[in-house]
Amino acid sequence: MKHFISRRNFLKAVGVTAAASAMAAAVPQASAGFLTGKDAAVTILYTNDVHTYIDNKSPKLTYAAIAAMKQGYVDEGKPVLLVDAGDHIQGTAYGSMDDGATIIELMNEAGYDIATLGNHEFDYGMARAKAIIKEADFPYVSCNWVDLRTGLRVLPAVKLFPAGGKWIAFVGITTPESFTKSTPAYFMNAKQTRYIYDILGGDDGRKLYDAVQKGIDKAKTLGADIIIGLGHLGVDPSSSPWTSEEVIANTTGFDAFIDGHSHTVMENKQVYDAAGKPVTLTQTGSYLANVGKMTIAEDGAITTELISTADVSDAAVAATAEAWINDVDTMLGEQIATTDIKFYINDPAAGKRRIRMGETNLGDFVADGIYTYFNEVEQLDCDIAMMNGGGIRTDVAAGKWTFKTCKQISPFGNVACLMSVTGKQIQDALEFGARFVGPEGKENGGFLHVAGATYEIHTDIPNTVLTDDKNVWMGSATGTPRVQNVRIYNKKTGAYEPLDLNRTYALAGMNYTLRNLGDGFAMFDGAELIKDYVSEDYLVMSTYAMIFDAVNDMPVLSSANSPLASYPGYLLNYENPYGAGRIQVV
Structure with a gap:
């Protein structure tokens, strides 16, 4: 593992806390590069959902380019701020290999002035989320993250x-979806018996709107001339009632809103607040495809633009990034397989992120890896494996596979487990995962890909699954189930047989879903644990890839070469981008 941040270690050694203001109350401060005593236009550079994509090549954007862009304004004596709207420490191996430490180092070196937390800032656990806040040289803000034990906000609003x-x-706002799009267990006490943290939302959004309005009102009290929302909320309908547009419509006082979460390319959208005032809403997309530039004129008028390329670079920041990229590539660079197949999370025809609403060949592959690991490596009798679509992160081009390939697909560091569950619990899980599937194509990170099973989703039947205000499962469908004709593969007969709701099955998956309430899957509470912590997600996948039949000593990924090809009647079709037909949307 990389050793890093000698500058921060030095500061700690002499008793200086690098992010002393991050957890403190909001106190106006000056900082070289943006303080000016005369009226002048102000530039705000902004990013969101970078997701650790630091290996972009010139002239694409990098933290080194952004650092140089900001420094250009500083050198000219022009006021400038650099801000981020969340989801910056997770997404690729460059984040997960050191739990985001180098990303924070890069953001420090780039000169970020402020950030808010996205849901993925919690992916390495609550202790790590708090440690990241301390490691940052810039403050984090969030008006709606509260400690239920004290009733106080964890961060300044x-x-x-x-x-x-x-x-x-800047009023910071974190999506209440952080509970289910990270891991609910991280927000609970050690025994997972009660929540000790909340991210205020509410079934109707009122808790969120009230928290935001209080933040706006505080900014006014402190003498703000311009008030900007720095939120990780997004505009996806699935995020309702917690979208940025709904927050703006139910509050008054924002002049602009820098958003994240939905990966939307939105240069400038005018959204009317509760008083009928237009508010500028903007978002850069994701993965440093763009950096936003907001200009506040002397008269307070606000304009925005998105910049997609840069021909400048800060040498020191570039060197830090290059060293870490080389370290990770070396650690994970060994080739483990090759393939002529392109594996998909996106729909190759429609361009949508299909992995969260329908079957793909990569969804099948990852689920098969879990299923095979327990059946062939652990030599345990696994009946079915499940994998949430949100845990599968990238398309993979045809060609060589390395450990890094697998880490890019599954960067979260979740571990596989095997549990004894009832057929009813399997039915409940599939029904819960399919609750948003429909003609409108609504994404859901909890959509379940399966191995050793098939099922149908009847989209003409309404969802009646019971959930709480955090979208955590509370009870079975109260009406006709939309998931029907669930069948489990019988390894002895080679046939797919109807699910028996009263029978016990061995279910494999990641502890994120089966044990930690990830994506809201709470129906497995009380299930018997057979084996846990067998291997990390990307290593389970790597193991599967390495036991395919080889040509010239190199495993070749194809349906015919899979160890599951020897299972009679088992549904395999990696060559089809849409998978083997295990999930039928009716």
Whole structure:
């Protein structure tokens, strides 16, 4: 593992905390590069959902380019701020290999002034989320993350900066979806008996709107001239009632809103607040495809643009990034397989992220890897494996596979487990995972890909699954199930047989879903654990790839070469981007 941040270690050694203001109350501060005592236009550079994509090549954007862009304004004596709207420490091996430490180092070196937390800032656990806040040289803000034991916010709601003769305030907002799009167990006590943290949302959104309005009102009290939402909320319908558009419509006082979460390319959309005032809403997309540039004119008028390329680079930041990229590539660079197949999370025809709403060949492959690991490596009798679509992160081109390939597909560091569950619990899980599937193509990270099973989703039947205000499962469908004709593969007969709701099955998956309430799967509470912590997600997948039949001593990934090809009647079709037909949407 990489050793890093000598500058921070030095500061700690002499008693200086690098992010002392991050957990403190919002106190206006000046900082070289943006403080100016005269009226002037102010530039705000902004990013969101970078997801650790630091290996972009020139002229694409990098943290080194962004650092140089900001420094250009500083050198000209122009006021400038650099902000981030969340999801910056998780997404690729460059984040997961050191739990985001190098990403924070890069953001420190780039000169970020403020950030808010996205749901993926919690992916390495609550202790790590808090450690990241301390490691950052910039403050984090969130008006709706609270400690239920004290009733107090964990972070300041608002932060003010003097720039261009104005006071500019940022109100931080974190999506309440963080519970189910990270891991609910991280927000609970050690015994997982009660929540000790909340991210205020509410079934109707009122808790979120009230928290945001209080943040706006505080910014006004502190003397803000311009108030900007710095939120990780997004505009996806599946995020309702917690979208940025709904927050703006139910509050008053924002002048602009820098958003994240939905990976939307939105240069400038005017959304009317509760008083009928237009508010500028903007988002850069994702993966540093763009950096946003907001300009606040001397008269307070706000304009925005998205910049997709840069021909400048900060040498020191570039060196830090290059060293870490080389380290990770070396650690994970060994080739383990080859293939002529392109594996998909996206629909190759429609371009949508299909992995969260329908079957793909990569969804089948990852689920098969879990199923095979327990049946062939652990030599345990696994009946069915499940894998949530949100845990499968990238298309994979044809060609060589390395450990890094698998880490890019599954970067979360979840571990596989095997549990004894009832057929009813399997039915409940599939029904819960399919609750958003329909003609409108609504994404859901909890959509379940399966190995050793098939099922149908009847989209003409309404969803009646019971959930709480955090979208955690509370009870079975109260009406006719939309998931029907569930069949489990029998390894002895080679046939897919109807699910018996009263029978016990051995179910494999990641502990994120089966044990930690990930994506809200709470129906497995009380199930018997057969084996846990057998291997990390990407290593389970790597193991599967390495036991395919080889040509010239190199495993070749194809349906015919899979160890599961020897299972009579088992549904395999990796050559089809849409998989083997295990999930039928009716």
